[in-house]
Amino acid sequence: MLFKDYDPLKKKQLQILDPKGKIVKADLEPKLDKETLLKMYKTMALGRVADIKALQYQRQGRMLTYPPNKGQEAAQVGAMAALEPQDWLSPAFRELNAMLYRGVNLEQIYLYWYGNEWGNHFDESIRVLPVNVIIGSQINHGAGLAYASKVLKKNEVTIATIGDGGTSHGEFYEGLNFASTYNAPLVVVIQNNQYAISTPRAKATKAETLAQKAVAFGIPGIQVDGNDVLAMYVATKAAVDYAREGNGPVLIEAVTYRLGAHTTSDDPTIYRKDEEVKEWEAKDPLIRFKKYLLDKGYWTDEEDQKLEEENNAYVGETFKKVEKSGEADLLDIFKYTYKEMTPQLEEQYNYMKNFLSEKEGK
């Protein structure tokens, strides 16, 4: 029903909570319990602090290249809240909040951006694939996860996420087409943050919306206010249910905005105006969600103040731990190329080990 009402060709966008924190679509307001709503909010609040601090650490020369998430918290957390523990996330790379919500700890996320692959080694229980830097390919990985869920009759759905820029990539089309062909339980969430680095969305496709691309796959699509965490949850929950019932993929376009730079190496002032950023700052997903929780009596300003202090302390301590991790072991860079090291890798490892110990001996 939701997908019929919001058929992408009707040019409608799902919004439940407006930028001022007011419910504008009461019939669709999700019946989430207090605990879940607070988990969502707390994840977004932690994500915001961790994101801002990561940027500061990078500017201090302590963190390496990092892709900021500020502004996209609702698009990520709203979608993840619709998943069950056994479901999968096949992420792109700007996924801090999504990963936090799925149970990846901040220390690992930081460790990865600090330059260590161990940041991608998640616990068995966490169904999140590693950070995927290459644009678009995670859609095909997601299609494969979903195909396996289907043939092994596992009650799982996969969400694969992608940016607006990624929808130009062949693998976006190949993966969605593949999953659609077999009715594999895949939901693709486009985080349309308006820019592929410096290239605006309008220069990347002639299509009026990204959601309408669903039509050609023969699957439902929906455009959502990506800064409205309730709308993101409702759309994704409907999509996940639809996929879990064996109907095949759904495409969701979350219309959001990257308030920060593409990565710490990027200067967004070159390609966008301050007024535009200000306009989107007023649509901040955290402001409206907090207002909603305050109005509901689930949250207070005092609690919010306390949470921010706790998050600041936690993020600071976490990064200190990561900084103490130092350099990788030599063996680490050889050991995981294959399950067993080949004779060639053994030889190369031993050569380097001896070289280093001789160097140290001098």
Next chain:
Amino acid sequence: MAVLTLLEAINQALDQKMAEDQRVVVFGEDTGFEGGVFRVTAGLQKKYGVDRVFDTPIAEAAITGSAIGMAINGLLPVAEIQFDGFMFPGYTEMVTHMARYRNRSRGRHGLPIVVRFPVGGGIRALEHHSESVETLLGHIPGLKVVIPSTPYDAKGLLISAIEDPDPVIFMEPKRIYRSGKQEVPEDMYRIPIGKAKVVKEGKDVTVVAWGAIVREVEKAMKLLEGENIDIELIDLRTISPIDEETIINSVKKTGRFVVVQEAVKSYGPGSELITLVNEKAFLHLEAAPARVTGFDITVPLPRGEHYHFVQPERIAAEIKKVAKF
């Protein structure tokens, strides 16, 4: 014992692994209903159903990329690329993800995937249907690359490939899919990946080849009968990782080395093997190592391809030169 072609031996390996292990799935362009354009997978869909043996859209990155997700989520994918030259749209996933996933996740996600495809020339085909791409795969850390030259090896190597915990690129020399039969045991057996085979022992010159070219070297050896050259012929079988031990021991014995490849001359496995011989058996050499290869050109269409392919006469001439140096 059944006498099978190389193609039939591959089919039998797939059939037996699918019967034994429910997790094995076989898929690619025209792979399911039709059994592939060469019929390598004929009969499997009927036997194992459309979920486990299926046709894919013509999208090679979806074939290799979805295999990654399948492997992570409990399947043992055996993906088929229709022709060597069609590999490239799927190469992106093989190089940027398949080869790296174990390392990227520090061992959390190994990828037990087999990617099979026919390779090499000699069937008078269209452009992009006669490529020798072993260099482009052997160069990638994290991939294993295998190429059988006999029906017996094809079955044993494919079973090993499916059981391997890491991605294995299984190249099938299409020129000899149906030419020549061999007794192949009905039982499942394994040939280890990373081990070359001494096809014929000899003491004068070591000759290394792989895939369909092993037979071309054998033809060259016939031409050299009466020349009093005792050739040791080694079938490399695995392009990566190379079986250094077998090759180096052989060269230490013979002191002479010739490598034969259909692939273009520069930067090929031949270059790698000669470097290896120079690094590890230099003081045993009695002649400069030599290579017989294709040329650094695009594989010609059928009216010109015979110049490019390594013919027995050319191989024989080079072996003779090195042996008599």
